[in-house]
Amino acid sequence: MSPERFMKNVESSTSTLYQVASAAGVSPATVSRFLNGTAKVSEDKRRTIERVIDELNYKPNRLAQSLKIGSTRTIGVLTQSLESGYFNRAMVGIEDAVKAAGYALLIMSGHWHADEEAERVELLIGRRVDGVAILTGNMSDQQILDFSKRVPIVAFGRDVQGARTHGFCLDNYRGACEAVEYLIAQGHRRIAHIAGPDDHRDARARLAGYHDTLARHRIEADPRLVVAGDFSESGGLLALNGLLAANLRFTAIFAANDLTAYGARLALYRRNIRVPEDISLVGFDDLESSMYTTPPLTTVRQPLYDAGIGIGRRMLAMLAHEQPEGEVPQLSLIVRESVRLL
Amino acid sequence: MSPERFMKNVESSTSTLYQVASAAGVSPATVSRFLNGTAKVSEDKRRTIERVIDELNYKPNRLAQSLKIGSTRTIGVLTQSLESGYFNRAMVGIEDAVKAAGYALLIMSGHWHADEEAERVELLIGRRVDGVAILTGNMSDQQILDFSKRVPIVAFGRDVQGARTHGFCLDNYRGACEAVEYLIAQGHRRIAHIAGPDDHRDARARLAGYHDTLARHRIEADPRLVVAGDFSESGGLLALNGLLAANLRFTAIFAANDLTAYGARLALYRRNIRVPEDISLVGFDDLESSMYTTPPLTTVRQPLYDAGIGIGRRMLAMLAHEQPEGEVPQLSLIVRESVRLL
């Protein structure tokens, strides 16, 4: 065997449809038809084509297909952080919803920064994704609407609507109400709230739920009892330290999210304040790990996986030029062991 | 304004380089050269091209570029789970390492299932990624080597090597040794181990580290003290329940990973066994949240972000036909508050 011949076998030669066609003695069109089942191909040609494909280890070039077809069968996802258990749960839902239809996900993250988000969406569009799913973020509605002139968009956690933009949100307000209702039902009156970033839609909804529920029960809201957090553990820790230092009386804490609750929990632990015996604690999100904190955290579950399924389905609908629709999954209070009956 | 004219403005008309060219009165080649800085373009043409691009809101079609160029500037990542804080930390590292070079990540997950992994890699290659990064998984080394005939591969958590395959692992064995050494230094002798899945390379390394360290200190290993887990919280919980039920004496637990430790922690909590006063606990991984458990968990940190950077850099090197190289980041014991001095 000559060296050249040998090289041929070794090199990572990606074969093309043309090579298959000529090796099989048919036209490229026929091979294409065979591959896609676009039209009948006679039994004998079919057989040789199959054999040649196998010999050459031919795999279609999706790039070329996409260019020709005008669709990449890819949906772009703008997340905010690759490391967020919150977003990633939704991502899994999206993937599960669209993968049967042959779509893959192209994921980019915007890190809660409007400029970066826009830049990423631009990249996504440049790569010709068929649609983009936007998970919350700080872009303006107008920016989203502008992008939607170029690509269909489903926006989660935003209530923007447009010709090719479909947004939907979970009802964070109601979730917060449920949490506070529960605390009140357990006899709590002095309830502190560690809020999320006030430029964050969901954080504001949760705070509003807190206020309104208190009001509905004619419980006087002590403004000193709501302190700022930032949706992170360290934020929760700091916030609670502040609260404790202020020497305020309270029997329960409603944290804007689970991470905040974890931080608060640690602050309490450090001072030997027991949960729930001394202070009750409820979170928001129901992260994977909240079932395994000590004590297991009572929290409001966000049905992120289902939301992801919803995002995926809506996207599929838009791509099929149908009206996107579907229920919005409900939040629900998961009662575990971090709240005490007063 | 006629309806037709109006439609033209509204439609999501993606303009092409040809349109730009003809509108600017130059050849497509010139526009391309301007766009890529491939050759000098006279000042006046340059200006009109710029203007037309702006007017038409032209954006290059990366698909067509890639097809022509033969590179998608995309690196495929085979992860095992989109929801794993462990893998995602590495992912962020990879992204940070390659994004400056203009690469994006195409992420697919194999769910620890060899067949699915192979299928995903096949999809990745079909989409013509320039390289693929494999994060552990259950494929055989041979499969990886086979894939590497078609695309350069860097495999993390595997020690496969080949012409276009570069694998590297973190030293889990040493990490485990350090953890157990520490426990021994704190006076512990009866140390239980909740192992990981025994078909998992890292799990085996950690178990070996446990055994060898005990042996090195001439501490008799009680085989009943090592119980099976599965790297999950529930596995840890169950394992510890078993251990407790067997009524064995031990003062410390070395869990195969942090999730397992969380589960064990809860099992202890349920029985009012204090950590670390009654039982000491050390984990492995140092997940984000381990700093905020109660008590904060002493654990072996896996420098996953750095590993991700390493993966990215090695990939870049391979793509540049250079020899991939670089340090392997070291594991380190993070001492927090879950171990007691005996």
Added chain:
DNA sequence: TTGAAAGCGTTACCAC
């Protein structure tokens, strides 16, 4: 400095 044209790997239309 610029343009014409070939070609990247497909699909699909138009003939036969």
Added chain:
DNA sequence: GTGGTAACGCTTTCAA
């Protein structure tokens, strides 16, 4: 049924 061939939107010779 099947083949020829023109696109898809770009880059890059080769000439001028």
